[in-house]
Amino acid sequence: MSRFEGFSEGARRVLDAADRLAREYHGTTWQSLHLLHALWSDESRAAELMERAGLTQSALHAELPLAETANDRSRPSHTADSPVEHDDLLLSQESVLGAARRFAVGRDEIGTEFLLAGILAVDDDISARLARLGMDADAFHAEFTVPDTEPSEPIDVQINLRPPDTAATEAIDTSRVLDAAANRAREGLRVVEDFVRFVLDDADLSERLKTLRHRLQVELESFGGADLMFARDTQHDVGTQIQTVTESRRESPRSVLLANTRRVEEALRTIGEFGKRIAPTAAAAIEQLRYDFYTIERAVYVIWRSRERLRNAHLYLLATDSLCPRGLGPVVKAALAGGVDIVQLREKTLSDRRLIEQARRLREWTHAADALLIINDRPDIAALVNADGVHLGQDDMPVREARRIVGGEKLVGVSTHHLDQARQAVLDGADYLGVGPTFPSATKTFSEFAGLEYIRAVAEEVSLPWFAIGGISQENVAQVYDAGGRRIAVSNAICGADDPEAAARLLRSAIVGG
Structure with a gap:
């Protein structure tokens, strides 16, 4: 005869769950502690009775934590220094199941409420602890020990087939x-x-x-x-x-x-x-x-x-007028001729009027070169001049707010300095990432450098398009490539070059062809 014969489907499910809890926490077969938690988690009839008695989940876990071992608990048949053997656990199981069967005599099946009654009858320690939480074991037992005095109906010998309930x-x-x-x-x-x-x-x-x-x-x-x-x-x-x-x-x-x-x-x-x-x-x-x-x-x-939109975008220019000795216009035009795929207008001090004028000129130049225009920090300006997108730093507005301004079709880039920021930017819906700073920069001061290790980590984990940034030049671009970088963003390497077009061409060749 199966050990679980006569038990309801819900009771069997709870017993299986108790086995899983026992293996997860203690690597053994279930004890009454595991069965009690399984009864609670299953939202069973037994759980309803426990709730009715005033038991709560937080109180149960505080008083009888699953992490507690058999040796932590005081039992009549074991001392604190005496480990509970496998046979003892099986004996304890059979005691609980046997008590449940006794409480369910005369019933069609043994439900979860009888398993709970069995625990309370057999495990004095659990019974005492639950009593401290407001659950009266004696009253609970009485509910199941009162004999069924309802008169029984005579058996109808005429068998009537009827549709299922x-x-x-x-x-x-x-x-x-x-x-x-x-x-x-x-x-x-x-x-x-x-x-x-x-x-x-x-x-x-x-x-x-x-x-x-x-x-x-x-x-x-x-x-x-x-x-x-x-x-x-x-x-x-x-x-x-x-x-x-x-x-x-x-x-x-x-x-x-x-x-x-x-x-x-x-x-x-x-x-x-x-x-x-x-x-x-x-x-x-x-x-x-x-x-x-x-x-x-x-x-x-x-x-x-x-990935489709930026498939051929490998070289990204960060353009600031004050950092271009030969003037923003000549440098950007030369860079576009040399193979720059994206230009970001990065101006922190211009008035809005001047910034809009500058952005509109760059929009004309990038459009003529079939390149993309990104505006730094300012989604409102990006929307006004019909730029291709906006780039945000970690301290700027969230991606979702920028989307409300530029719309769903525009690109939204996000600067990241460690892997958690990169993961979050992907979940936030960023279209591309800036990854760095990689090296000391001639145009921006950083207190810390993510370095080539960050480049390697992003290359291994993130498939969203990303651009390595920070101090990248002809002298170190090969290191970026070897670390897994296939897109770079630069400023001084082009803006400060004697020949911006040639500098752009060499950088693009290095990152595309290695």
């Missing part, structure tokens, strides 16, 4: 919905993760998607986990015969991505809605998981779009 039918229908949606969500997440991993080569987002898949699996346990498949009926699922024209065709990797991000979102919504009937807390967690996926999804699409 409505509640049971609804439970099966809900399980079928959850099983199908869970499969779609898991499969879709895997496809998106593979796209990010193999098409974008993005280590950070791949890790985030993997973590999200694992979080989904944990929450699905609250809805029945693998047991959901027992309600599956693929042969009679009418949806398997419905297929649209677009469903059988994928024109590009991006179309694969689009189809599967939509699949994940829709499946998570279904799980969240139907899951509310079974485990509202887990359904709320699924909703948060869906929001987190939205953020990752945006980052993936921004990376894809930015």
Whole structure:
């Protein structure tokens, strides 16, 4: 006979959960401590009774933490210095299960409330601790030891076949919905993760998607986990015969991505809605998981779009009139002729009127050279002169606020100085990153240098387009290339050169061809 024979589905689920908790925290089979926490987490009938007695999650974890070992607790059959052997644990399990069976005599099945009654009857230590939290064990036992005095009905020998109970039918229908949606969500997440991993080569987002898949699996346990498949009926699922024209065709990797991000979102919504009937807390967690996926999804699409838009952009000029001895106009025009792909107007002291005039001239020159124009710090000016985007520092306005001014199609770049800032900028929806400072700069003073180590770290983890910045010149550009940099942003190396066009040409050749 199975040790769990006669126990309800919910009780078996709790016992399995207790086993997982025991392995996670102590690497052994479950004790009554693990079973108590499993009962609470499952939102079972037993959890309702504990809540009704005034127990709270914070009080339970404070009084009976899962990290506590058997040796930390005082038991009648063990001393504090005597380890609890495996056979003793099994004996303790059988004592709890045996007590639960005794309380459930005459019942159709042994539910979670009887497991709780068994713990309180067998484990004096837990019973005493729960009493301190307001739970009266004697009163609880009395609820289950009162004999059932209801008169029994005579057995009807006439057998009448009738349709299954409505509640049971609804439970099966809900399980079928959850099983199908869970499969779609898991499969879709895997496809998106593979796209990010193999098409974008993005280590950070791949890790985030993997973590999200694992979080989904944990929450699905609250809805029945693998047991959901027992309600599956693929042969009679009418949806398997419905297929649209677009469903059988994928024109590009991006179309694969689009189809599967939509699949994940829709499946998570279904799980969240139907899951509310079974485990509202887990359904709320699924909703948060869906929001987190939205953020990752945006980052993936921004990376894809930015890589296309900046595919051939390798040399970025930071232009400031006062740092160009030959004048801003001649230097920028020569640099564009030498192969500069992006020009950023970087003026900190000009009046707005003068800044707009300067930006409009650069807009004409960059447009004629088929290059991009970025305005530093000022999304309002970028919008006024129809620049291609704006660049923000760590102390400037957030990406989301700049987007409200320049719109969704303009580029928004962000300066970063360590890996956490780079990761956050990707999640914030930045189109490209400035990565540095790499070397001491002739145009800007830095208290610290991220250096080539930061270049290497970003090259390994971030697939969003990024430009190494800070003191890069003809003398050290090869070091940037060797560290993984394929795009650079410079100022003095071109603005201060005797021949800005030649300087630009040499720098671009070094970073593109190595």
